[in-house]
Amino acid sequence: MPPLALYIHWPFCLAKCPYCDFNSHVRAKTDVAAWQAALFADMAHEAALLPGRELTSIFFGGGTPSLMPPALVAGLIEQASRHWRLAPDIEITLEANPSSVEAANFAALASAGINRVSLGLQALDDETLHFLGRLHNAAEGLAALDVAQRHFARVSFDLIYARPGHTPESWDAELARALALGTGHLSLYQLTIEPGTRFATLVREGRFTPLDDDAAGDLFALTRERTRAAGLPAYEISNHARPGEESRHNLTYWRYGDYAGIGPGAHGRRLETATVRHKKPENYLRALAEQGHGLADERALPRAEQASEALLMGLRLGEGIDLAALGARFGFPETALIDPAKRAFHIGNGLLREEGPRLIVTEAGMPLLDALLAELVPADLVT
Template sequence: MTPLALYIHWPFCLAKCPYCDFNSHVRERTDIGQWQAALLADMAHEAALSGGRELTSIFFGGGTPSLMPPALVESLIAQASRHWRFAEDIEITLEANPSSVEAANFAALAQAGINRVSLGLQALDDTALRFLGRLHDASEGLAALAVAQRHFRRVSFDLIYARPDHTPESWEAELTRALAFGTGHLSLYQLTIEPGTRFATLVREGRFTPLDDDAAGALFGLTRELTARAGLPAYEISNHARPGEESRHNLTYWRYGDYAGIGPGAHGRRGGVATVRHRKPENFLKAVDAQAHGLAEQRALGMAEQASEAMLMGLRLAEGVDVKALAARFGFAESDLVVPAKRAFYAGLGLLNDTGDRLAVTGKGMPLLDALLGELVPESLVAA
């Protein structure tokens, strides 16, 4: 049986959190016992459908999972070990905001079984953090990083670049400083302006001007150059790691493996079925009371939809995709998965590395990934 990953979504955030998706902040009336029972029941439902498989990773994400009581984290990990066989080197990650409040929990969370932490630093100077809407300042974030490195074997953190007026000189200084902290993994995201976001509103109001494509592309190239030189090459369009330090959990997504998702709003993919949990915490709890799980929807995916998702996810990776293997897996010809003329054309331009079976976007092509995906993956497959 194929391995499995487990995603656990914790819906509660710090009070006044500017990124809270659920408007469900940590508060005195949060009943931890009720949430423990609900999450364990939701996990048991997924285990009944995928039991006996090897679990390669667990990822605690969502609102502010580093504020979860360590005893709750420990109970969830322990129960997962009863439902599934743990891989010998199982990766158990927890997302954390780099605040002093959350850093105070790190020692206990490590004792509970967390062996990898992902910190949302986002920037190393206070002006940028204020622009990004973060609640922590740079000194607090770096203090949290130091605590994390004392307690967890593997540490990752993220930064956002291509901010307004971000120059190659300032980004080189910031990224060089970040690399010097010695973590084995960095997530480096280019600032994008998505419709309906606070940044889109600020742009529309003329309060800042995004970097143009050429300037952002120069920073992308600089990012790849500096990380590769430091021994953390890009293994995904925005993720960089020392060999062996890649996020195994996220690789499951990008390689189109199966993962169970539990908790409010969690998505999953298992055996060709897409699952979605109730998003609002109150609705999730009601669903668990009524049906012993939090599922709002589960839908069988057609082979074309699965093949499209596998292609779109896999081409984000430096390793690319094995087109022949995917074609066999989903019952298609290779030409159904990749438009042959476009494949040859973009390989000729040096934007693709095509070895026959395996197809990968080159470093030169990665800044154009979205456009390439639109050209390479047949529209009929994506629309299916």
């Protein structure tokens, strides 16, 4: 049986960041006992459909899962071990905000079973953190990182770049500081203005102007050059790691493996079926009470859709895709997955390359990935 990943969504935050379009909610208080019962029941529902699988990763995302009581985190890990066989080297990640309050829980979270933490530093200076709406300052963030590195075997942190007015010189200096902090993984995201966010409103009102695409592209190229030179090459378009420290959980998504998703708004993909939970916390709890699970929608995925999604995600990876293996998996010839003429054209232009059986987007192609995917991946696959 293929291995399985488990995603657990904790939807609560102390404040909503102006760039964030994730399913996060601010509530004055939470009923921890009610949430424990709901998440336990939701996990049991997924486990009944996925018996006998080995769990290779658990990921606590959000929201702000570092706000979860460590006892609840421990309880969820223990429940997972009852439902599935845990891999001996299972990766158990928790996303955390770098506030001093949450950092104080790191020792307890490590004791609960967390062995990898992903810190939302987002920037290393106070002015940028204020612009991004973060509640911590730079000193607090670095202090939390130090605590995390003492308690967890593996640590990653996020930074947001390509901010308004961001120059290659300032990003180069910030990136050099980040690389010197000694973590084995960095998630480096360009600032995007998502519909429905506070930033989208501010841009519409003319309060600030996003960095233009050419300038953002220069920063992207600089990012890949510097991380590669430091021994943390990009293994996915926005994620950089020392060899062996890649996020196994996220690789499950990008390699189109099965994962169960529980908690408000959580998505899952299992047994050729896409799942999504109710987004609003209150609706999620109501669904659990009424039907024993938090599912809002469950949809069988046609083979053509699966193949297209696997192509779209796999080409984001530095390892690329094995077209023959993908075709065999979903029942399509290679020529139906990617048109041979387009493949040859983009190889000739240096945007794609072949390495054994794998098709890989080159360094020159990665800045153009969205346009390249739209060109390569057919909207409709036919046998």
